[in-house]
Amino acid sequence: MQYVIVGIGGQGILFASKVLGKIALERGESVIGSEVHGMAQRGGSVISHFKVGDYRSPLVMAGEADILLAFDQSEAVRNLHFLKKKGSLVVNVHDRKALENASLAGLVRDREINVHSLEGYALLKEHMGGNFLFLNVLLIGAMCGAGISGLSFAEVSRAVKELSPPKFQDANMKVLALGAEAICSGR
Amino acid sequence: MTEVSRTVSTKAILLGNEAIARGIVEAGCLVASAYPGTPSSEILPAVAKFADELGSPMAVEWGVNEKVAFEVAAAASFTGARSCAVMKQVGLNVAADPFMSAAHFQLKGGMLLVVADDPGPHSSQTEQDSRYFAMFAKVPCFDPCSAAEAKEMVFDAFDLSERFGIITMLRPSVRVDHCRQDVELGELRPPKGQVKFEKEPSRWVCLPASVKVNHPRLNAKVEEIRAAFETEFGKYNYEVPSREKSVLGIVASGVCFSVVSDILKEWGREDVAVLKIGTPHPLPVKMVTDFISRHPKVLFLEETYPVMEMQLPDRTGILGRWNGVVPGAGELLPEVIAGILAKILGMDQPSGEGSSLLREALEDLKITPRKPMLCPGCPHRASYFSIRQALPNAVNPSDIGCYTLGVNQKAVDAVVDMGASVTMGSGFFLAHKAAGTERPIVSTIGDSTFFHMGIPGLVSAVYNRHAFVLGILDNSTTAMTGGQANPAVGDKLRKGDEGRKVDIEAVCRGCGVTFVRTIEAYDVAAGKEAVKEAWEHAQSRSEPAVIIFRHPCMLLRPQQPVVQVKVDPEKCIGCKFCINFFNCPGLVFDETRSKAYIDERFCVSCGVCISVCPHGAIAEVSEEGK
Numbered sequence: 001m002q003y004v005i006v007g008i009g010g011q012g013i014l015f016a017s018k019v020l021g022k023i024a025l026e027r028g029e030s031v032i033g034s035e036v037h038g039m040a041q042r043g044g045s046v047i048s049h050f051k052v053g054d055y056r057s058p059l060v061m062a063g064e065a066d067i068l069l070a071f072d073q074s075e076a077v078r079n080l081h082f083l084k085k086k087g088s089l090v091v092n093v094h095d096r097k098a099l100e101n102a103s104l105a106g107l108v109r110d111r112e113i114n115v116h117s118l119e120g121y122a123l124l125k126e127h128m129g130g131n132f133l134f135l136n137v138l139l140i141g142a143m144c145g146a147g148i149s150g151l152s153f154a155e156v157s158r159a160v161k162e163l164s165p166p167k168f169q170d171a172n173m174k175v176l177a178l179g180a181e182a183i184c185s186g187r
Numbered sequence: 188m189t190e191v192s193r194t195v196s197t198k199a200i201l202l203g204n205e206a207i208a209r210g211i212v213e214a215g216c217l218v219a220s221a222y223p224g225t226p227s228s229e230i231l232p233a234v235a236k237f238a239d240e241l242g243s244p245m246a247v248e249w250g251v252n253e254k255v256a257f258e259v260a261a262a263a264s265f266t267g268a269r270s271c272a273v274m275k276q277v278g279l280n281v282a283a284d285p286f287m288s289a290a291h292f293q294l295k296g297g298m299l300l301v302v303a304d305d306p307g308p309h310s311s312q313t314e315q316d317s318r319y320f321a322m323f324a325k326v327p328c329f330d331p332c333s334a335a336e337a338k339e340m341v342f343d344a345f346d347l348s349e350r351f352g353i354i355t356m357l358r359p360s361v362r363v364d365h366c367r368q369d370v371e372l373g374e375l376r377p378p379k380g381q382v383k384f385e386k387e388p389s390r391w392v393c394l395p396a397s398v399k400v401n402h403p404r405l406n407a408k409v410e411e412i413r414a415a416f417e418t419e420f421g422k423y424n425y426e427v428p429s430r431e432k433s434v435l436g437i438v439a440s441g442v443c444f445s446v447v448s449d450i451l452k453e454w455g456r457e458d459v460a461v462l463k464i465g466t467p468h469p470l471p472v473k474m475v476t477d478f479i480s481r482h483p484k485v486l487f488l489e490e491t492y493p494v495m496e497m498q499l500p501d502r503t504g505i506l507g508r509w510n511g512v513v514p515g516a517g518e519l520l521p522e523v524i525a526g527i528l529a530k531i532l533g534m535d536q537p538s539g540e541g542s543s544l545l546r547e548a549l550e551d552l553k554i555t556p557r558k559p560m561l562c563p564g565c566p567h568r569a570s571y572f573s574i575r576q577a578l579p580n581a582v583n584p585s586d587i588g589c590y591t592l593g594v595n596q597k598a599v600d601a602v603v604d605m606g607a608s609v610t611m612g613s614g615f616f617l618a619h620k621a622a623g624t625e626r627p628i629v630s631t632i633g634d635s636t637f638f639h640m641g642i643p644g645l646v647s648a649v650y651n652r653h654a655f656v657l658g659i660l661d662n663s664t665t666a667m668t669g670g671q672a673n674p675a676v677g678d679k680l681r682k683g684d685e686g687r688k689v690d691i692e693a694v695c696r697g698c699g700v701t702f703v704r705t706i707e708a709y710d711v712a713a714g715k716e717a718v719k720e721a722w723e724h725a726q727s728r729s730e731p732a733v734i735i736f737r738h739p740c741m742l743l744r745p746q747q748p749v750v751q752v753k754v755d756p757e758k759c760i761g762c763k764f765c766i767n768f769f770n771c772p773g774l775v776f777d778e779t780r781s782k783a784y785i786d787e788r789f790c791v792s793c794g795v796c797i798s799v800c801p802h803g804a805i806a807e808v809s810e811e812g813k
Contacts, residue, residue, distance in 0.1 A: 008557055021369075024200075030368075030369055031369055032334075032366060032367070032368045033368075035202070035365045035366075035367060037225055037228070037365055037669065038228070038309060038310030038669075042559040042562060042667070043560040043772050044556070044558050045556045055449055056444070057521060058333075058367075061449070061453070061522060062522050064453070074557075075557075077545075077549060078549065078554050081542075081545055099552070101551050103544045103548040104544075104545075104548040104552070107545055110542070110544065132788060
């Protein structure tokens with residue numbers, strides 16, 4: 001399984017690969033991935049690669065990713081070439097109108113991409129007092145809810161819980177469920 | 188830092204840098220010193236953490252710069268202790284002097300030099316290849332292809348260093364440093380030998396007379412190590428033969444080996460053989476030339492300079508950088524390597540950038556890569572605004588750190604390397620003076636960078652009477668690299684270690700600066716006044732003046748007043764002044780309405796932008812408006 005996780009520096013995308021890594025370790029699977037640290041982290045486009053299985057390279061090659069987990073809709077489009085045919089996109093959308101584009105729709109159709117979108121900022125405003133730091137857990141929940149990663153909610157939930165600082169554990173559990181439900185209910 | 192999750196097999200998912208750190212501690216290293224720099228920064232904090240966990244007695248410290256870190260580690264090795272210095276590739280430029288010199292010594296304790304390279308580059312001013320530096324200094328170099336291998340190499344590097352009495356370099360590239368992989372954890376090994384410095388001037392004093400002995404000995408060591416690399420290091424240097432008759436052989440070092448392995452597997456190519464080289468200097472030449480002789484064509488893949496290629500007795504028969512088959516700059520990403528291979532193998536060129544539909548969509552939607560920028564609420568943004576407002580005509584040399592991103596605020600005109608903001612202030616002053624002209628000069632430097640290499644330039648400017656303003660942007664951390672402590676902070680890495688804070692004001696006064704003013708960086712009006720006053724002082728007395736702009740880094744999540752702001756669309760005239768000169772992710776422009784607005788996804792309610800709008804359109808949200 002090959003994941004590409006994209007977003008903007010500061011959105012906490014590194015947490016997602018930590019969760020995936022923890023689950024793989026418990027399953028006894030090999031993992032390798034690549035992260036962005038340093039200057040590129042400061043508010044710019046960021047990307048994490050994560051591969052579970054028998055791989056040597058930490059990087060996912062264009063056209064090979066099973067899942068693209070996008071914390072930002074523009075970054076999702078910019079990195080769509082990483083997805084393989086019939087791959088799945090989980091994307092946080094903040095401006096649906098801005099994504100209305102014939103070429104994009106054509107691409108999604110041609111490549112048979114499964115799109116799972118949620119309005120993360122609106123959800124966090126409604127349920128978490130607008131604390132957008134929870135976006136990472138929300139997106140992980142959404143990926144889980146989409147049922148595309150082969151990971152059970154219980155597994156993901158346990159990993160997120162163990163990796164959360166104690167004071168955020170309860171809130172993270174709530175947000176994880178929120179993300180999963182958002183995808184299931186198509187919001 | 189990652190929490191190590193232990194399982195029965197004692198495997199953990201570690202960042203490459205944490206794997207290297209774990210190796211350093213397990214190997215019984217006694218002194219580890221570093222200066223942070225991406226992509227190496229996470230190594231030393233992880234060394235401290237593992238040392239605490241495993242109960243190692245070792246010393247783990249940040250040096251104020253890489254030269255300091257290197258020399259600290261080198262002297263420890265003179266006593267017989269295993270020691271280690273860690274830095275990024277351009278850090279080794281700073282430590283080049285002791286590195287070149289100590290390479291000639293017959294060391295006592297094993298000395299490991301970890302230098303992290305940044306092909307791309309992602310966070311550096313060059314993408315130089317430190318393996319070249321190893322070749323220059325004539326020391327052996329290990330080039331790991333993964334986090335797990337990097338950890339393993341640490342043990343062999345220490346052993347090799349002790350066996351030959353030579354510094355050994357471990358050169359991870361960014362994809363190894365920042366790769367996350369399952370890695371085997373071991374226990375602490377007891378330190379080798381004993382710490383005892385024996386006086387022996389011919390060994391420890393680098394007089395020219397000693398070089399006459401040391402240099403030939405060094406040359407002999409290189410050949411002995413080369414012979415060892417030919418035969419003893421099969422776990423790092425090995426062939427992955429082709430199953431079918433080979434049409435191509437690939438010699439790959441470092442992470443290029445990992446990338447090419449996955450591509451060949453994905454493509455199902457059984458007719459390509461790979462020779463993996465983990466010790467590119469000194470190159471096991473026999474092994475490589477034998478491989479070359481057995482394949483019709485041979486491609487060399489390595490980052491970022493042709494280090495292996497250069498060591499071949501004859502490279503005219505191979506495909507590599509010398510004949511332009513492999514690009515001479517940039518990272519060898521999977522898409523780049525796939526393109527090279529497809530061309531050689533006569534396959535269809537894979538399209539790395541995606542289809543024409545995607546290109547059209549990106550164009551229509553105006554989506555471009557987001558450039559790095561100062562964080563919302565960053566105090567540097569406020570400092571730069573003050574500086575620009577006070578002296579719009581000034582030349583603004585700057586330095587290496589987050590604040591280099593002040594280019595977005597049009598407040599950074601020239602950056603060269605660590606500390607050059609101060610010395611460029613001198614250079615700009617002298618050129619104008621000699622030409623009989625004058626222009627205000629306001630340099631900017633961070634707190635950690637000031638200690639790293641800013642002080643010598645400041646002393647020189649005081650001595651020579653150079654008129655410029657130096658703004659020290661003190662955010663109480665080494666921010667760009669992830670928030671490490673420095674002398675201005677005073678904290679140390681190991682549990683129980685206590686450091687002492689070094690006062691920047693006192694240092695400046697001690698250097699002879701007579702104008703030293705500290706201000707709150709968020710106070711734009713005070714900043715503006717201070718800059719004007721400082722320049723008048725500098726100009727009238729022909730000497731440097733210092734302003735310390737102080738406010739904690741946002742990454743430290745400081746407790747500060749929440750000032751919720753809004754843009755009044757009635758007052759905003761769409762002049763984009765705030766966008767062009769303040770440039771905050773939380774303050775953006777709606778092109779259709781031609782108005783600025785607050786993007787609440789990013790705004791942290793620092794309130795600084797209120798004083799930015801010349802039309803008073805940005806204001807605090809009133810109590811009832813919240």
